[in-house]
Amino acid sequence: MKKNVLIIGAGGVAQVVAHKCAQNNDVLGDLHIASRTVSKCEAIIASVHEKGAMKVAGRFEPHAVDATDTAAVAALIRGTGAEIVINVGSAFVNMPVLEACLETGAAYMDTAIHEDPAKICETPPWYGNYEWKRRERCAEAGVTAILGVGFDPGVVNAYARLAADEYLDEVRSIDIVDINAGSHGRWFSTNFDPEINFREFTGTVYSWQNGDWQSNRMFEVGQEFDLPVVGKQQAYMTGHDEVHSLAANYPQADVRFWMGFSDHYINVFTVLKNLGLLSEKPVRTAEGLEVVPLKVVKAVLPDPSSLAPDYTGKTCIGDIVKGTKDGQPAEVFIYNVADHAEAYAEVGSQGISYTAGVPPVAAAILVAEGTWDVRKMANVEELDPKPFLALLNRMGLPTRIKDAAGDRALEF
Template sequence: MKHNVLIIGAGGVGHVVAHKCAQNNELLGDIHIASRTLGKCHAIIESVHDKGSLQQPGQLQAHALDAMDVEATSALIRATRSDIVINVGAPFVNMSVLEACIQTGAAYLDTAIHEDPAKVCETPPWYANYEWKRRQACREAGVTAVLGVGFDPGVVNAYARYAVDHCFDRVDSIDIVDINAGSHGRYFATNFDPETNFREFTSTVWSWENNAWQANAMFERRKEWDMPVTGKTTCYLTGHDELHSMSQNLGVPDIRFWMSFGEHYINVFSVLKNLGLLSEQPVRTARGQTVVPLEVVKAVLPDPASLAPDYTGQTFIGDVVRGRKGGKPEEVLIYNVCDHAACFDEVGSQAISYTAGVPAVAAALLIADGTWDRGTMANVEDLDPRPFIALMNRMGLATRIRDAKGDRLLDPVTQVARKERVAVRANAQ
């Protein structure tokens, strides 16, 4: 049975999601793309056809939509007979789209946490402020809602769950490391929506340490990480979505998020912030116009999707997990490396968008085949990570694991099957 998909959002991640849905349309069926800007939807559809991404002949259709309008979104879900909604729009529309899914019974997926446009860095855990308040409504409606199923948040949550369940007797710490070792050749640009990007870094940095929330300032704590492919890179402690669910769900006392920043990015960011140009609060100009400084900065910066043709280099994202196994200390690294140029060759995107978009489609496939279709709300670490990791291995995001046994591909489904065959042979003997 095919499951029609409605993609909300036509930015860089929406571009990748559309291509990956097209590559799997034997199961996912008709693909609908909705955005305020209809032209962006048509451009994505043209790209899907140009790249020959359709697995088999199928429908791709563009729609104009204000996703803040719950009734309009519900009507579009019904009109397109969409079973799965992949929300990759601005984080401000999450709760509206989620409500439309609850009203219509469609499954809901997103890649980032909800935000109030007038608030930055609310009291943690952030999911408790919005999404988790609708958990009971999802359960009562039988609606599957998988929150934060990009890469970070998303895949890193699955890596953490896999490590907790299969690599350790006790996990003491998880450090999520996100390194972009690529170059786009522009003077200054952000790799995803500038407004969302800057809002992450303009206020308190929350981390989970000693089973409590720890507050720091941005760029206050730094650490050099030596990782496969990207090598030694300076990263900074950063607040991030996944900490706010993993801290509540995994029982691990220390969970931190580290992201790489070059000195040039830090300098430009600091100037913009100190001038007040990253403020989300409206100001009045000398001509009497009311503007939001952050929205003005977004308007003058390059569209992240436009960076793709010239992007070179790799990204690294992974979990460094420490704990004890068999009474001895153990460290495991579970990670992915993605190449910017390879992503552009395949779907016309850069690796930042690719790593966020592919997992959302993998999750849609797992809902469509029933594996993750739970009829309630879940964060990624609430779900079995093994089919998710195995599916992404085949979709372009291979997962590797480095531990005392070496560095190798992590293929949990094959490994489990192999163990079961060994057990059967042993019992037969």
């Protein structure tokens, strides 16, 4: 049994994590949030108290920390007595924070794969470049490390495991579809950190098909999906974290990730890319200043957390899993629909942040209770999905299924 949570990061997803931890602090214990800028942490804690989110009276304290400094993070873990660390900072800090957890014995979880700021789109499987290299150390130290436990990656991994366990005898393909049918009213913006968002789309699109890694360019392969609530939506095959672990755990299946994009997004992205403004390589201006184009673009775009008050519409994210059942072809679509305005009313964040922020808190509860305190490194599909999805049903991300028997809510 573990208690006391340290949240790393103070963006839109961290705000959701903070509210959901507060709503469950009777289980999770003392709460702490840390970022480079302590005022951001203080603002999040203030929003928690404004909403009356604390389930029981307890501690929720802000801290300043450089999350790239393993020693500083380890000292903070020890100083707060945190036994669970929820890392929702930049993907660049994953390994320093994980190292601090290995040093202190705290359980670790994140919502995205680690990235090296100097590299884009490394060799697949991506988890093999950093995270999986620390598997043995986690097991030897008895440290629970749950990788990619946001929504995608995260919940969609659990959906794949549920389909394989409960609905199909053989899995032949897993297609993860992420559609945001909402509108934020800005001329252009990304829904989370622009730097991470654009890095995702400037590299090779890797998918696992026919038992091997396949390569495509961004926006090269598109398909229209007709989904519940959001209807017909155009999506494009995109490189994404969960493909790289699902391919290892379901090597017999084709694994692809599809994300919806508007023509406007594609046009803006294409212009920025063709002008070199999405490059992570420094350039020198006529005045002699050295700048990174991608960081300049990030600086001039709206802060994703600022989108929340005006966001309307819904998201639909899920897995289309095909295979066989009792010798016959079978297909299931396991999914969630989230509402931007409802997310803002509850926690002050938009729906993209909500879908990413609720799952790690559910995972933290399962670690605190011992259900997922596995004392080793694991991707989500390697864990029992039922207690996780049952908690999400209660916490605001209900699961539905559409198959030959119809479209219905799933209870666990």
